[in-house]
Amino acid sequence: MKKIKLVAxxxxxxxxxxxxxxxxxxKLDSNLDQTKTSLKxxxxxxxxxSQGLGGFIDNKQITLDEMKANIFYVSMxxxxxxxxxxxxxxxxxxxxxxxxxxxxxxQKGNEYTISIPVDIVGVDKSGFISASxxxxxxxxxxxxxxxxxGATLVSDIDVSKKGNEDVETRxxxxxxxxxxxxxxxxxxxxFTPDKCFKYIGFTTSNNLDEKVSIHIKYSTISVTPLMYLxxxxxxxxxxxxxxxxxxxSGYTINEPVYWYVxxxxxxxxxxxGPNVTIKSIGSSGGTVGYSSCSNNSPKGIESKITxxxxxxxxxxxxxxxxxxxxxxxxxxNAKDVVSQSWSVDGGRLISDxxxxxxxxxxxxxxAGAYDGLMIIRCTITDKCGITKTVSKNxxxxxxxxxxNI
Numbered sequence: 001m002k003k004i005k006l007v008a009x010x011x012x013x014x015x016x017x018x019x020x021x022x023x024x025x026x027k028l029d030s031n032l033d034q035t036k037t038s039l040k041x042x043x044x045x046x047x048x049x050s051q052g053l054g055g056f057i058d059n060k061q062i063t064l065d066e067m068k069a070n071i072f073y074v075s076m077x078x079x080x081x082x083x084x085x086x087x088x089x090x091x092x093x094x095x096x097x098x099x100x101x102x103x104x105x106x107q108k109g110n111e112y113t114i115s116i117p118v119d120i121v122g123v124d125k126s127g128f129i130s131a132s133x134x135x136x137x138x139x140x141x142x143x144x145x146x147x148x149x150g151a152t153l154v155s156d157i158d159v160s161k162k163g164n165e166d167v168e169t170r171x172x173x174x175x176x177x178x179x180x181x182x183x184x185x186x187x188x189x190x191f192t193p194d195k196c197f198k199y200i201g202f203t204t205s206n207n208l209d210e211k212v213s214i215h216i217k218y219s220t221i222s223v224t225p226l227m228y229l230x231x232x233x234x235x236x237x238x239x240x241x242x243x244x245x246x247x248x249s250g251y252t253i254n255e256p257v258y259w260y261v262x263x264x265x266x267x268x269x270x271x272x273g274p275n276v277t278i279k280s281i282g283s284s285g286g287t288v289g290y291s292s293c294s295n296n297s298p299k300g301i302e303s304k305i306t307x308x309x310x311x312x313x314x315x316x317x318x319x320x321x322x323x324x325x326x327x328x329x330x331x332x333n334a335k336d337v338v339s340q341s342w343s344v345d346g347g348r349l350i351s352d353x354x355x356x357x358x359x360x361x362x363x364x365x366x367a368g369a370y371d372g373l374m375i376i377r378c379t380i381t382d383k384c385g386i387t388k389t390v391s392k393n394x395x396x397x398x399x400x401x402x403x404n405i
Contacts, residue, residue: 086217091211099158100203104198106198114200115188117184118215121181122208140202144166169187229290230246234305237281239384244276259288313332326360327360336383340379365398
């Protein structure tokens with residue numbers, strides 16, 4: 001059986017920094033694009049699904065374990081929930097700053113691109129000599145936080161937790177500048193995790209002697225899979241197969257990869273390493289996946305495996321034939337049939353008995369005789385090795401001058 005790729009469908013272009021009430025992050029999932037005539041690997045869509053920010057929480061003493069995914073948490077400073085097209089308002093007094101954190105689920109095997117539109121409102125100042133005003137601005141940064149050891153509360157997380165391995169995106173314009181004090185920009189934070197982590201931090205600072213503000217707009221995250229599962233999307237009941245993963249060019253992942261199954265599938269042998277052997281143990285199928293983080297609470301890139309059901313194959317063709325005449329007969333609903341053998345009582349095979357379609361000639365009866373009966377049988381074997389025989393009764397009409405049909 002020819003192998004095809006089980007491409008894990010991941011969410012792309014997900015608004016994560018909105019203020020819409022919602023639950024936790026969508027689980028990474030995939031769906032196989034099946035048709036009645038062929039098996040196809042799933043295609044990664046350009047956009048699929050969305051997830052909003054669950055809300056805004058100004059509680060610096062909440063524990064990290066109690067944090068929910070995709071919610072703005074304040075660790076320091078004056079922030080408030082936005083409205084209309086704005087997620088969060090950050091109001092900065094003179095010589096002040098603000099810090100915050102977002103909890104997510106960033107796994108090895110994916111590339112993440114977070115796009116964060118912001119509006120920045122600086123200050124205008126006039127010089128002693130020049131009559132024209134000059135603009136000055138605050139600073140804002142977003143950055144990954146791969147290691148937050150020692151932190152137990154939201155208030156413990158700030159820019160000091162950012163390590164050399166973390167990446168950041170920054171907006172800052174050094175004043176004085178001859179530009180409008182109201183500026184808009186989109187910050188882009190792009191990263192490929194070398195280990196799984198959960199937190200994105202952000203910090204703002206105002207080194208001016210006047211109040212300024214920053215308004216975070218609705219933002220999106222684009223997730224690009226760098227790995228996919230390789231195996232068969234269908235299995236026969238009781239059969240086994242080996243599933244492996246492959247990576248896009250230029251990307252490697254450190255072993256071990258932890259595998260898991262759900263539903264009517266069972267792991268045979270080791271559950272970690274470059275591949276896994278699974279067995280179909282029920283008619284409902286299931287899900288195979290790998291968690292690139294650990295073997296605890298499996299959650300990762302998945303593909304669905306269906307259990308191949310036995311189809312109701314039938315013989316199609318005329319229900320009667322005239323004496324001494326022939327007719328064509330075919331197998332219907334037989335896409336999983338791998339071999340067949342035809343036989344007939346009350347007639348004879350004209351074409352190859354092992355072909356998918358056969359021509360059969362009915363026995364001859366003299367004029368005035370009673371109608372006869374021809375029984376066509378076909379013994380078939382499907383992809384799962386199941387053999388059975390289907391049959392069809394054909395009436396033979398006796399006549400003195402039979403037309404050829």
